[in-house]
Structure formats: C-alpha cells, structure tokens
Amino acid sequence: MTLTIIPVGFFDSDWSVLSPDAAPGRRLRIPVYSYLIRTAHSQILFDTGCSHQCRVDPAGLLGDDTIPYLSPELTPDDHISAQLQKLGLVPKDIDLVVNSHCHFDHAGGNEAFISNHIAMQSAEYEAAASDRQAYPDLAYRPADPARLTLLHGDTDLEPKVTLIFTPGHTLGHQSLLLELSDRAVLITSDAVYTRAHFSTDCLGAAQDPDLARKSLKRLLEMVQDGARPFFSHDPDQAVQEGWRLSPYEYV
Ligand SMILES: [Zn+2]
Numbered sequence: 001m002t003l004t005i006i007p008v009g010f011f012d013s014d015w016s017v018l019s020p021d022a023a024p025g026r027r028l029r030i031p032v033y034s035y036l037i038r039t040a041h042s043q044i045l046f047d048t049g050c051s052h053q054c055r056v057d058p059a060g061l062l063g064d065d066t067i068p069y070l071s072p073e074l075t076p077d078d079h080i081s082a083q084l085q086k087l088g089l090v091p092k093d094i095d096l097v098v099n100s101h102c103h104f105d106h107a108g109g110n111e112a113f114i115s116n117h118i119a120m121q122s123a124e125y126e127a128a129a130s131d132r133q134a135y136p137d138l139a140y141r142p143a144d145p146a147r148l149t150l151l152h153g154d155t156d157l158e159p160k161v162t163l164i165f166t167p168g169h170t171l172g173h174q175s176l177l178l179e180l181s182d183r184a185v186l187i188t189s190d191a192v193y194t195r196a197h198f199s200t201d202c203l204g205a206a207q208d209p210d211l212a213r214k215s216l217k218r219l220l221e222m223v224q225d226g227a228r229p230f231f232s233h234d235p236d237q238a239v240q241e242g243w244r245l246s247p248y249e250y251v
Pocket residue numbers: 103105106190232233
C-alpha cells in the first residue's frame with residue numbers, strides 16, 4: 001500500500017475561522033489536501049479539495065460575508081483532476097472516492113468523479129442535504145445515486161485501510177487510519193485542523209462540540225498508540241515535520 005499526499009490549493013484565512021474562540025486579526029495561509037491510497041486491489045481517493053466554481057466565483061459560492069475571513073487562493077492546477085493528471089491518472093482510474101465530510105474544501109472536487117463510486121457517512125449525507133448554508137457547494141452529490149455508498153460508523157475499506165467515524169466538526173465526519181509498512185498514519189481531516197488543535201483545550205469549528213471533543217480524544221489515543229497524525233489545514237506541519245508531498249509515495 002502507498003499513500004500520496006496531494007496539495008490542492010490554499011486559503012487566506014483568519015485564525016478565528018479555525019478557532020472560533022479566538023479574536024479576528026491573525027492571518028494564515030492554510031493548505032488543502034487530497035490523499036491517494038493505492039493498494040494491491042484498488043486506488044482510493046480520500047477527499048477531493050475544491051470545485052472549479054470555488055476558484056472562479058468564490059463570493060458566489062461562499063457568500064460575500066465569508067470572503068474577508070476565508071478567501072480561496074486557487075489556480076486551475078490546484079484542482080484534483082489536474083493533480084491526478086500529473087501522476088498519470090484520470091478520474092476513471094480511481095476505484096473509490098471517499099469524503100471525510102461534504103464541506104466545499106473536501107468534496108468540491110467530487111465534480112470530476114461523476115462516474116465513480118463515492119462513499120461517505122450516512123449521517124453526513126443527510127446533514128448536507130438538509131443544510132444548504134453549511135454546504136453551499138453541491139458538487140459533493142453523486143450524479144448517480146446507485147454509485148453512492150452510505151457508511152455507518154467505523155469501516156474497514158480493506159485490510160489496513162480503516163475509516164474512523166469522528167463526528168463533531170460535522171455530524172458525519174470521518175478520519176482515515178492507514179497501517180503503512182513503516183508506521184500507521186492518521187489522516188485526521190477536519191476533526192483536527194492543525195497541531196495547535198490537537199489538544200482538548202483548543203477545539204476547532206464544530207457543529208457539535210461535545211462530539212468533537214470525544215472524537216478528538218479517540219484520535220489522541222491512536223497517536224499515543226503510535227500513529228503519526230497528518231492535519232487537514234496546518235500551515236506549517238508539512239515543512240516542520242518533513243512530510244513529503246505528491247508525487248512522493250509513503251509505503
Ligand atoms: Zn476543511
């Protein structure tokens with residue numbers, strides 16, 4: 001099995017977006033990622049980044065009020081389809097697309113996979129369908145409902161590839177645990193935005209803070225047991241910890 005961490009753009013963001021208890025004013029350039037997992041049996045994509053609309057018309061998608069706090073810095077090259085092309089792949093090469101959750105920066109790139117199988121938590125799909133304000137980008141919705149698999153809690157996709165149900169940030173959020181040959185890697189997605197959020201004292205934006213705290217404790221325990229965490233929007237982690245990005249493959 002291999003893991004490739006694919007950068008799919010940035011946001012110019014206010015820290016208060018990531019930490020609702022903080023005062024506005026501290027600016028950060030935060031990354032967005034997608035993850036390619038290749039096993040002996042399949043090629044899986046975990047999260048898909050932003051849609052084309054998010055780049056072309058961010059205010060139209062996210063609302064004028066959002067842009068001063070969270071402004072996309074996206075080029076056409078940042079779209080997941082362009083990033084896959086660099087790896088010699090086209091969308092039909094992907095056997096399964098999995099979304100951590102349906103927010104626009106994690107499922108907007110689903111638009112490139114309209115013929116693919118997509119999997120997400122049932123609770124997330126229901127939440128997204130009933131809250132257009134929190135889920136303004138409808139790109140998460142599969143064109144063909146028959147190709148959508150709705151999951152219920154922790155799920156083994158394959159041996160050593162496990163989705164961990166981590167609700168709180170959204171009601172149906174999930175993270176991904178990969179048991180690579182060297183060491184387990186825990187892709188937290190938005191259950192933990194940054195290293196600073198990997199503590200019960202500093203909760204990120206959460207639809208249900210109690211659930212988010214419980215999920216965070218679970219992830220902390222997995223890291224105590226040896227998993228190496230990779231956070232969804234940490235501006236410094238990749239450089240500070242020496243993570244290598246696409247096309248590098250962790251094995
Ligand atoms: Zn996010």
